Amino acid sequence: MKLNVNTEGWTKDKHIVLAVSTGVDSMVLLHELITRLKDSYAKLTCLHVNHNIRPIAKEEEYFLKQFCKAHHVELYVRHLDLSDVIEKGNSIENDARVARYQWFDEMMYELKADILLTAHHQDDQIETIFYRVMTGRSTRSSLGMAYQTTRASYQICKPLLSTTKNEIRDYQVMHRVPYYEDETNTQNHYVRNDIRNRILPEINENAQLATDQLIKLKEWHDEQLEVINNEAVAFIKQDILKSVKTQKYTIARSQFLNLRHSVKMAVLDNLFEQLQITRSITEKTYNEWFQKLEGNLTQCTLYTTDKWIIHIAYDKFIIMANYDVKHFPIQITHPGIYNYSHYQIDVKHDFPAGDFPLVIRTRRDGDKFELNGMEGHKKISRLLIDHKIVQSERNQLPVMVNAQNEIIAVGTLYLKNKYEQSIFIRYMGEE
Helix, strand or coil: CCCCCCCCCCCCCCEEEEECCCCHHHHHHHHHHHCCCCCCCCEEEEEEEECCCCCCHHHHHHHHHHHHHHCCCEEEEEECCCHHHHHCCCCCHHHHHHHHHHHHHHHHHHHCCCEEECCCCHHHHHHHHHHHHHCCCCCCCCCCCCCEEEECCEEEECCCCCCCHHHHHHHHHHHCCCCCCCHHHHCCCCHHHHHHHHHHHHHHHCCCCCCCHHHHHHHHHHHHHHHHHHHHHHHHHHHEEEECCCCEEEEEHHHHHCCCHHHHHHHHHHHHHHCCCCCCCCHHHHHHHHHHHHCCCCEEEEEECCCEEEEEECCEEEEEECCCCCCCCEEECCCEEEEECCEEEEECCCCCHHHCCEEEECCCCCCEEECCCCCCEEEHHHHHHHCCCCHHHHCCCCEEECCCCCEEEECCCEECHHHCCCEEEEECCCC
8 A cells, every 4th residue: 555645855865853742644654755755865863842741651662663774764852751740630731742843943953854754643633723714723834734735944855744643543453553552632621632523423424414525725825825925025125114223113094994804914923023023912802903093093002012102193003113212402503514313404604603503303202392473382293293293203303492592493393483494304214
């Protein structure tokens, strides 16, 4: 019997590594690699993780060491200590997986290996699709597992992904491949086990239903997901104003709200990936943000960490680096061109000598300036609101004060009439 093993992920010059558990799936794949497929790679190495949970784990490790030794395959073993997780009564599945892959990362780098193989098969794929659909994890990522993915400095391949469990078991019987059965696979208190052992078999018992139809659903879903991601990437490229210098991404609020719901999430997912914001934002949180964007809020902070701030600012939706640049006051005693924050200030030679020295600073509480062409004063804070200046920019605006302690300019928003021909202020942008 010939097993359907997809070898497209590696070539004859590659060093491949198999994650082997001693279960029937990985042992059958190992058997294929050392027999029929032995000329498909340059070198084969095995990695085995002993979780030290099951009493038989030590026996399995010894068995695998003997098997690999007999077939001249290099084997590395890692022992995990998950006692703290078990004592707390927490599920060990996620912790064990994280620990395994951390070790895989280390070993792939140390071995200078190219491809890590895992023995996931078609039944695992169906189980994964079902799990993601039924737990609501289907809107922002692929329904199932990909044949090939990139991790750190290497590729991960699943060469049995189109092979059924029955085909693997038939192969094992025909070739008498030794293996160990993990008795915890029959314990249905684990969600994945319950899907595998109870739910999917019951579905297949109905002659009008077939769980392998989920594979077709995945193919269709992935096609739609690609369309959504392409729309999101195009929007990011064409409709988001980026400032590399200040790490600021500005999105027109109305344009963003016109996107389809799924594209909105994809835009943010793509941006966060680019910005290496590793904390996963839930769909529920996204929905809360979208509701606020659709509302009447003028300014509102949606998300903040030590590195990033995401906020609504009038007609904009802004993602920016979380740092407060301090601009210290500077004193000007003679004409010239001066830079302050994102502004260039040109003080001409005909500037009244008696008004020196000038001070350029940022705004202070209670700052007022004299209105042009009418009596009275206006607070700078009111001016900023009238011009819809976002919070992050308010602390960057240069305020110019003359020798008489009068505010004579506020960025490009206000200039005292007296100085119209002797002071020119230009916004230089954030790039």
